[in-house]
Amino acid sequence: MMNKKKLELYIHIPFCAKKCAYCDFLSFPGNVQMQREYMEQLGEEIRLQAASCSEYQVVSIFIGGGTPSILSASDILELMETLKGSFTISPEAEITMEANPGTVKLDSLKDYRAAGINRISLGLQSADDTELGYLGRIHTFDEFLKTYQRVRMAGFSNVNVDLISAIPGQTLDSWKNTLKKVTMLKPEHISAYSLIVEEGTPYYDRYGAHVELSDDCLTSEERRRLMALPELPDEDTEREMYYLTQTLLAEQGYERYEISNYSRPGFECAHNIGYWTGTEYLGLGLGSSSYIDGCRFHNTPDFREYTTAHLDQEEDFQKCLRQEFETLTREERMEEYMFLGLRLMRGVSALGFITRFGQSIRSVYGSILDQLAADGLLEYVSGYYRLTERGIDLSNYVMSKFLLN
Numbered sequence: 001m002m003n004k005k006k007l008e009l010y011i012h013i014p015f016c017a018k019k020c021a022y023c024d025f026l027s028f029p030g031n032v033q034m035q036r037e038y039m040e041q042l043g044e045e046i047r048l049q050a051a052s053c054s055e056y057q058v059v060s061i062f063i064g065g066g067t068p069s070i071l072s073a074s075d076i077l078e079l080m081e082t083l084k085g086s087f088t089i090s091p092e093a094e095i096t097m098e099a100n101p102g103t104v105k106l107d108s109l110k111d112y113r114a115a116g117i118n119r120i121s122l123g124l125q126s127a128d129d130t131e132l133g134y135l136g137r138i139h140t141f142d143e144f145l146k147t148y149q150r151v152r153m154a155g156f157s158n159v160n161v162d163l164i165s166a167i168p169g170q171t172l173d174s175w176k177n178t179l180k181k182v183t184m185l186k187p188e189h190i191s192a193y194s195l196i197v198e199e200g201t202p203y204y205d206r207y208g209a210h211v212e213l214s215d216d217c218l219t220s221e222e223r224r225r226l227m228a229l230p231e232l233p234d235e236d237t238e239r240e241m242y243y244l245t246q247t248l249l250a251e252q253g254y255e256r257y258e259i260s261n262y263s264r265p266g267f268e269c270a271h272n273i274g275y276w277t278g279t280e281y282l283g284l285g286l287g288s289s290s291y292i293d294g295c296r297f298h299n300t301p302d303f304r305e306y307t308t309a310h311l312d313q314e315e316d317f318q319k320c321l322r323q324e325f326e327t328l329t330r331e332e333r334m335e336e337y338m339f340l341g342l343r344l345m346r347g348v349s350a351l352g353f354i355t356r357f358g359q360s361i362r363s364v365y366g367s368i369l370d371q372l373a374a375d376g377l378l379e380y381v382s383g384y385y386r387l388t389e390r391g392i393d394l395s396n397y398v399m400s401k402f403l404l405n
């Protein structure tokens with residue numbers, strides 16, 4: 001047990017009550033029959049994948065989606081039992097489940113907790129009901145408050161709230177209002193991302209570079225509403241929102257530990273930190289990605305292919321669960337270690353680098369580190385190389401400097 005390697009698990013539950021207008025995640029509404037088929041196959045996948053993970057100890061689990069809380073509590077309990085029966089899970093493992101307001105009852109939350117889930121991540125996005133409507137969310141702020149209260153009543157002492165800034169029609173004041181209302185509740189963790197208009201979403205039809213309504217599944221009424229949405233905040237306002245997030249959350253006792261993630265001391269998300277520091281991870285469920293033994297691969301994103309595959313047969317297993325399999329070169333692993341580590345405010349550990357690669361970070365990146373430091377984009381503090389504020393602003397440029405080929 002002592003020498004087992006660390007492994008993180010990500011479990012994908014692709015079902016949502018309704019698709020949000022900005023969402024490009026692999027998620028969709030699914031009826032009870034689809035959910036049943038999916039959960040059965042997921043159980044089968046967990047048992048089969050775990051068989052080749054005996055040298056690992058699971059240090060964190062993230063049940064994400066989609067909306068995992070849309071499943072029945074018994075589905076989640078069964079999932080947890082399968083995981084416990086298949087993997088060696090550390091007693092200290094952080095086990096997070098995503099939940100959306102309006103989809104969770106108090107009894108279910110108590111069941112989740114009894115099953116070992118010890119962290120809940122709530123998707124709020126905005127405290128303004130008009131903005132929630134623009135996003136196509138299914139809940140109001142009031143419904144979020146009720147859900148948040150239930151989460152606390154069920155005994156969860158580690159809660160994240162997801163927020164999005166730069167929503168259509170959003171002003172600096174309304175973003176400030178969202179931050180204030182959320183910090184008053186004192187969640188342990190807040191994720192605050194800027195809206196990105198992703199290709200393939202209704203938002204892309206409305207706000208993308210080439211506005212052209214695609215032949216998607218929107219009704220004419222939905223299209224009319226989409227085109228009537230207000231403009232996105234301009235770049236300057238978006239910038240101001242970004243800086244406001246940092247100052248307001250710092251004033252309220254939240255430490256920014258990653259570009260878009262804030263927590264009270266000691267409540268950083270262990271699962272995300274593991275990801276950003278190169279811990280191996282196994283993705284289970286539709287479309288989920290894995291990084292094991294220096295190899296990257298992902299599961300099929302095709303629901304029918306996934307649910308009908310005979311995973312106990314080698315051919316189906318490989319076809320369904322080892323897509324785009326690639327072995328990273330040593331250089332690619334170093335690049336990835338830098339890209340991910342620099343997202344953390346503390347930066348990349350010089351000791352961590354030498355432990356992992358058997359050579360010092362300076363022997364690989366010495367001249368680049370010196371040049372970026374001279375340009376005021378990077379600094380060395382207590383054994384870590386980290387981005388300065390200016391470096392974060394120019395992060396695409398900085399990251400490009402760490403490419404080795």
Ligand code: SF4
Nearest residue numbers: 016019020023027066
């Ligand atoms: S709830 Fe989340 S995963 Fe589901 S459609 Fe909305 S943004 Fe996407």
